[in-house]
Amino acid sequence: MNVSEALSEIRSKTNDRDEVGNSDDELLSYLNEAIQYVSQYLVAAGAPMLVEDMTIAANASTEVDLPPNFVKFCGTFPARITGKTIKLLEAPPMTLRYFVSYPMVEMDSEMPFHHAELNQAAVRLACIYVSNQQELDVQQDQALMGAIQESILAAIK
Numbered sequence: 001m002n003v004s005e006a007l008s009e010i011r012s013k014t015n016d017r018d019e020v021g022n023s024d025d026e027l028l029s030y031l032n033e034a035i036q037y038v039s040q041y042l043v044a045a046g047a048p049m050l051v052e053d054m055t056i057a058a059n060a061s062t063e064v065d066l067p068p069n070f071v072k073f074c075g076t077f078p079a080r081i082t083g084k085t086i087k088l089l090e091a092p093p094m095t096l097r098y099f100v101s102y103p104m105v106e107m108d109s110e111m112p113f114h115h116a117e118l119n120q121a122a123v124r125l126a127c128i129y130v131s132n133q134q135e136l137d138v139q140q141d142q143a144l145m146g147a148i149q150e151s152i153l154a155a156i157k
């Protein structure tokens with residue numbers, strides 16, 4: 001699924017097929033917010049799909065830049081994060097494992113998740129954000145959030 005298809009689906013589900021309620025940029029903003037929510041939820045659930053490794057060579061400095069989209073370490077490492085740098089507390093070489101979040105999407109890009117269910121969860125969540133802009137029923141939104149969280153967990157198991 002690409003982003004323009006996702007935006008069309010959001011428009012359809014929020015009854016904005018004529019494109020008069022929200023601009024593409026507004027919908028893209030809601031979709032990116034939903035993607036970040038799903039990413040953070042997956043990190044909290046310990047999903048291995050968001051784990052990356054960084055190997056620091058033996059001759060490298062004990063301070064390295066924080067990787068892009070870094071969220072947190074997977075486990076405990078002899079390292080400390082200060083600002084946008086990682087300071088190693090032991091001499092390299094060392095391999096660090098960490099969680100990342102998915103990057104923001106653009107209008108012409110693909111949806112970030114490899115599982116269709118996760119892309120659908122992000123679309124449903126973006127629909128909730130769009131609906132909340134109109135101040136609709138929050139209790140229904142809470143029930144939908146519970147269903148979205150269950151579908152995210154089901155997609156990664």
